[in-house]
Amino acid sequence: MSVATETAAVRKPANGGRRLRWPHYMLIASGLLVLLSLVRIIDDAEPVTSSGTVSAALRLAVPIFLAGLGGLWSERSGVINIGLEGMMILGTWTGAWAGYQWGPWIGVAVGILGGALGGLLHAVATVSFGVDHIVSGVAINILGLGLTQFLAGLLFNTGEAKALGGGPRQSPPIDSIMTLTMPVLSGGKIGGWQSPDWLGSLEQRHWFVLSDFAGILRGLTSGVSLLTLVALLLVPATFLVLWRTPFGLRIRSCGEDPYAAESLGVKVYRMKYAAVTISGAFSGLAGAFLVTVAAPLYQDGQTNGRGFIGLAAMIFGNWRPGGLAAGSLLFGYTDAMNVRGGGQAVHALLLFVAILLVGVAIWQAVRAGRLRPQIVTDAGRREVRNAYVGSALSLVAALALLTWFLLSEAVPGELVSFTPHLTTLLVLALASQRLRMPAANGLRYRRGEAR
Known part of the structure; x- marks a missing residue:
């Protein structure tokens, strides 16, 4: 197997080479919603x-x-x-x-x-x-x-x-x-008529998942x-x-x-x-x-x-508009937690991130195990070894965050205000391995010059 062929095999997605489509993204979003709802109930952090x-x-x-x-x-x-x-x-x-x-x-x-x-x-x-x-x-x-x-x-x-x-x-x-x-769903007035607020009523009940979904949808329509x-x-x-x-x-x-x-x-x-x-x-x-x-x-x-x-x-977002929108929402959400939730809400996110890191560690270990039989060169072995190291580091970070969550009741105000910037650093560090910027980005161009 050539190095190029092996590299392509190593970087093949763990789902068999298929690109993620809308059903996959909906499934991921649903899982994150369930996890957020669970964290909200455990830590009694309604602003989440x-x-x-x-x-x-x-x-x-x-x-x-x-x-x-x-x-x-x-x-x-x-x-x-x-x-x-x-x-x-x-x-x-x-x-x-x-x-x-x-x-x-x-x-x-x-x-x-x-x-x-x-x-x-x-x-x-x-x-x-x-x-x-x-x-x-x-x-x-x-x-x-x-x-x-x-x-x-x-x-x-x-x-x-x-x-x-x-x-x-x-x-x-x-x-x-x-x-x-949005009338009926999120309240508001139509002429002199005060519309009902169905989503607001459901949000106030604090039910598992349903109230969280209602709160998110109401925030997007009000x-x-x-x-x-x-x-x-x-x-x-x-x-x-x-x-x-x-x-x-x-x-x-x-x-x-x-x-x-x-x-x-x-x-x-x-x-x-x-x-x-x-x-x-x-x-x-x-x-x-x-x-x-x-x-x-x-x-x-x-x-x-x-x-x-x-x-x-x-x-x-890997220089694509969809990923950029997701990254912007992530940074905006951490900033909003700082503004509206304070230390208690950010404290709940410690548990949320710890559980996510455990999931990342498991995914990296499974991916490395699937790729391992295909590896025949040093480059491939290095790729698999890096996956195992990333899995171990994710577990260590998850354990540290879980310990912090269990031993504290709120995050200090100084760290709360730093949350958006810390999120920026963590996201870029974790996403660095899959990034690919345009090949000629930042290079000087002159018409007619030889490359």
Whole structure:
């Protein structure tokens, strides 16, 4: 058996080589719901699956997702974009500046434009002038922060803006975007009629699984902003454009092998410019979301590192929109637990993660056992050995978390606030072995050069 053949065999999925489809994902989601419900009952931690936590998680996940989506477009074209944070900051300021004067939807449009200008600047530096992508991204972050602080003091602290509540570090308030609530299921009003709240009633009964499902569904159907719905629709839209259209194929070919794409007539510079500018527009939309939905005004430091977490969510999602959405929801959920649940709710998650790690350890051990008879070279043996080591480490981590859970009643506040960032580090560490970024990502391209 050749090394290439063996490597393919080693990396074959444990389910026989079949890709996971919707029934598999539904089964996994059902299992996680049962586990969350069990943890909620054991630790009496109602916020774990409450509608308030789910609603907050969705609201906190959307800007992370939009920033990550911007990174996805850029990096699929071969341009690393760590300037997402700076483009988000530009989106917050421009969105707030236009929003308080002409309304929230105009603010969203101008916020998209502000982020797109940041993306265009990144494209000029990296594509046309060949500046190192990391250096250019850092410069965009510094520029976005400094420029918006200067402009906020210049325009929000004088005249009409100051009279309306503006200041050197914040804008006047902005009208909120309309929210929707599903009648009958989640309450709300239709004209003068107060609709019943079936899901809310079921959630309050605290039944096993049923109340948890009702709480999650109510959080997704109560008080949802129209802009949130637009953001959710961008998941299938991005997939269709990048993976089902000639335009998307050209962009992805530039990220995999721009010289091969050039030989087939693709305008590589044009595609990279388009992708990076769209990347900035998505980041600007994330910033506009922060000032029109998350909080109805601009404030200095409002992004709070969400651009970098969006970049981490994109990597966790393996440079695909579905995985990016899942990673963003994970980070948004841990942040919501910090905001609404506090130490008690995070304490319940210790048991949840411990049980998951036991499952991961068992899966890795079973996978290594199935692959072991196929191994005939050192590379394969090393792969199997790594699987066994990962299984052992997962068990050790699970034992440590279980011990912590049993010996404590709540997680200290300092660790609670660090939970989203710790989740980012853990997820990236666990997902690193299955990641594959575009082959030409971050490489300098010059038309007509030999590779």
